[in-house]
Amino acid sequence: MTGTMRIPRSRGALSGVLLLLLGLWGGLLPFVGPYFDFGFSPDDTWVYDTARLELVIAPAIAVGLGGLIVLSASNRAFAIFGAWLAVLGGAWFAVGPIVAVLWDPGTVGTPLGDNENRQVAEQLAGFTGLGVVAVFFAALALGRFAVVGVKEAHLAEERMGHGDGTTSGTGRGTEPDHGPDSGTTQPLARTFGRFSRHSPTASPPPPPPPEPMPARHVPAPGDERVAGQTGEDWHR
Template identity: 45%
Template sequence: MRTRDSAADREGLLTMPRSRGAMSGVLLILLGAWGAIIPFVGPLFGFAFTPDTAWQWTAARGWLEVLPGAAAILGGLILIGSGSRASASLGAWLAAAAGAWFVIGRTLAGPWGIGDVGVPTGTSSGMRALEELAFFSLLGVVIVFLAAAAQGRVSVRGRRAAGKPAPAAERDPRASAAGAGPVPETGSETGPETGPERKGAHEYRPAQGDQGAG
């Protein structure tokens, strides 16, 4: 019995409902797709970094935008399809790393020789700030936040998975009637003994041989 309970506890620690990471997974996929595609389609709408040419591949775009975008998409897919806490946690960590790379990637691009994505092409300071946020900074922060939220959700365990005993009513249905008072013994329809038949009542009866003595 102990072996069965231990196996069930281990299974409860590893498994989880698939819906736990579904919403975060969908949002991570959308944000990752945005980060990976926007450098190629943004120039069509005047929303881009230099070189502002649509569908132009560069090493910097590949390393600093396509790669983290694809990693965020993969992390989101793992979260959506996983019924295991271990794999879901891996997906969340992968997405968090992708978001962090969106934020810090350009700082490391020069020392690592990855390349340069250029500068925002907006005609005003407000538009340039918006491009900076939408392409890198804010995008990465939101991805990290969603990944952290997903990590928190998949790490939550229920009562049974955490090894806590089930309520008494679930273990034994008869326990739910324990608070209703004593239960009459089997075979007794009248409940507790009453009248002359109750315990000790014969001690007060006069003996049959003494009834005529008076």
Template identity: 45%
Template sequence: MRIRRTHGILGGLLVALLGIWGGIIPFVGPYFHYAYTPDKAWTYTTGRLELEILPGAGALLGGLLLIAARSRYVCLFGALIAIASGAWFALGNVFAPLWTVAGPAGGPASTGTLMRAVEQVGFFTGLGIAIVMVAAAAAGRLSAVPSLRAVETVPVAEVPASREPVDDSVVDESETRVIR
């Protein structure tokens, strides 16, 4: 079940970068007026841990497994970790009221409607969907590509030698031209 090492590099790199973005943006976003409350740089809350840091770390781990793995099982495991992390980015705010009264991630810090939507997409929903899409594509590519063992053990069919000379031109009588 070995695979070429290049099969998961691009997808793994994208997933790892998106995981880094998701884990670090709540801390550096306030420098650029792109934040969720509390909109102070490097402020730690349990909501940030549960909804941003942990899924970001999971996506980073899944991406690193996709990059470094030489086994199909390890790559698929990394893709599944990344898919679960992306799903948590996208749906964590929806399920957060089950264990807390206040929204643990806070709210978009901007006052404009467009910027509030951009913050929601960039911090959670869009980020999660992007991670799920890239990790699922990497997992699909792994399941569609044959393993190294399967490629190496395919028997080569031998063509039997013919005793008669073979004419390599065929005449198409409908158009009376020679096709080679």
């Protein structure tokens, strides 16, 4: 299980970038929105107070930092921590202005829009909608980090095998690796023997030589056996 804690950095790249951008948007909107007549009162830029610290800056840091962790982490546990941090920041963007009335830290101001549609858009862009979108992408990252892919499990098994010497070719009881990049050379007979056993293109062994035929007796000229005679009877 330890080997599966490593993840590719690209696993949370998209969610991490989007969370980082959402954190920057949420943290800067109340301060720079008056430049574009889109934001919250007072109608002045870079106004700081305790309410904006608790309801704007704190969740923006949580979402942005969580997105940065998700974007750059190569450890599964650390990436999950970053995703949860972004979830909390997004949730606070969505419900913070409602819950904050319990301890009365103040308000971040009223929307600057001169009609209801624009005021709703400013409220969604600065708090409620922003928080929901941040929670969505953070939850998406959590789902991706919680699943161990087949390729990751295979790579983890290979790393564990190299660690205990079962597949690295250098452990006790295993055959050393004599591949083309190992820097060593096998004995010639062993190499050819392995090739002939396993390679489908190896030529078959040559057939055994034929057995010699028994020699036939050829009589010398003048020494002919007369048909019908036996023993020492010869006709010369």
